[in-house]
Amino acid sequence: MLMGVYGKRLPAVFVFSLLLVAPFYAQEVNFQLEGVFAEKEPPAPVAHPINEIKIVGLKKTRESYMQQVLKKYLGQDRNDIDLIDVETTLEEQGLFSEYEAALDYNEDGEMILLITVQEKISFIPLPFAMYSSNTGFMGGLMVMDTNAFGVKDNYVVGGVFSKSMQMGVMSFSKPSLSRTQPGFSVFATGSHRNNEFTDSNDDTVLEYMGIGATAGLTVTDKITEHSQLSAGLGYNFNYLDPDDDYPAYEDELETYHAFSLNGGWRVHFSTLNDWFLSDKTASINGTMTFSTTGKKTPSVTASASVQQPLPIARLRLLGNVSGYYSKNPAVVMCPSQNVVGTTIMPGNFHAEKMFGTTAGLEFGVAKLPIATLSVYGLYELFLSEDWNGSNLLNQGYSAGAKLYLKKIAFPAMALGFSHNLTKNKAKFSVALGVGF
Helix, strand or coil: CCECHHHCECCHHHHHHHHHHHHHHHHHHHHHHHHHHCCCCCCCCCCCECCEEEEECCCCCCHHHHHHHHHHHCCCECCCCCHHHHHHHHHHCCCEEEEEEEEEECCCCCEEEEEEEEECECEEEEEEEEEECCCEEEEEEEEEEEEECCCCEEEEEEEEEECCEEEEEEEEEECCCECCECEEEEEEEEEEEEEEEECCCCCEEEEEEEEEEEEEEEEEEECCCCEEEEEEEEEEEEEEEECCCCHHHHHHCCCEEEEEEEEEEEEEEEEECCCCEEEEEEEEEEEEEEECCCCEEEEEEEEEEEEEECCCCCEEEEEEEEEEEECCCCHHHCCEHHHHCCCCCCCCEECCEEEEEEEEEEEEEEECCCEEEEEEEEEEEEEEECCCCCEEEEEEEEEEEEEEECCECCCCEEEEEEEECCCCEEEEEEEECCCC
């Protein structure tokens, strides 16, 4: 028998009752201990949303324009905002030579995004000169403003002159900031030129004199942060005086008026490092042209390009794939290789169908207080149809140097060399005041 206090025996009923309740009592004590030592849930993080965007250093650029560009960062939490992405957005504007993004607090203790900028020179009368061993010398004067009215409107007025061409140009464009703010561009040109078309061997296949004028209007709409649609109208007039030595093209060299409808889509993404703003883009554009000669010509251009920074910060990968197709165009409407981004073909070679691809590297040589100097090398491939109807596949390489001025909102100068390995033909180009 169990003994109680002072050695007295406990009644059997009491002992039996104690055995019944003991497990429940122990469980209750255990629950209480778990409550004391249980790990507490961590408190919810305190939100710090961006309540204001403050911009310091604006002179010509309007505050309201930059607020519209940067408004996507309002309301973001400080832990979610990427300052490199903010600086990429600033670099994409092409308006600032210096910029810095930081998080700060205002006098009310609210989180703000603080932007400090220094603007580039955007208005300038720009004399320029270009020389190509293939097409000769060309120069001119452009008066331009890449930040007109302080809202990144862009206008260009000027003239281009060479031995075979005199041309006046005018254009004005206004960017689209969102679906509620579509943009547009208008342009007009007038020219007198002696035209020469060559085959892939750089032999002349057609010459004629032309006096012409063009005009166009395009409306753009930014449908997402990275893509936009466009639609437009165009007009082209050409008075043509064909050379009698080329009777085969006499029917295609009539003086004509042409009207066109066009539409397109473009998407782009940017990456910024200490050396380059690198873009990835894709686009497709279609045009239907109606000529008073009776021709109806559809054409399509599609391209995709990559500028990819590599682990070595001053080195980036370059790649481009482009194609152009038109059906039954007048020979004078055939474009040059520029439409597919290659340089190895003769400068006066034109075709109604072509495909081009380039791949290579660009290396930042020096980053100076006023400019960045880079060199590049590319492999090039070009497919088309030659003027005699044969299939054409040419390959080669190009190399050169570019100088990007820091204080001016457009390229400064460039050197280029191209060697067509298939034809074993080379050409050299230099541009001052513009880039290519």
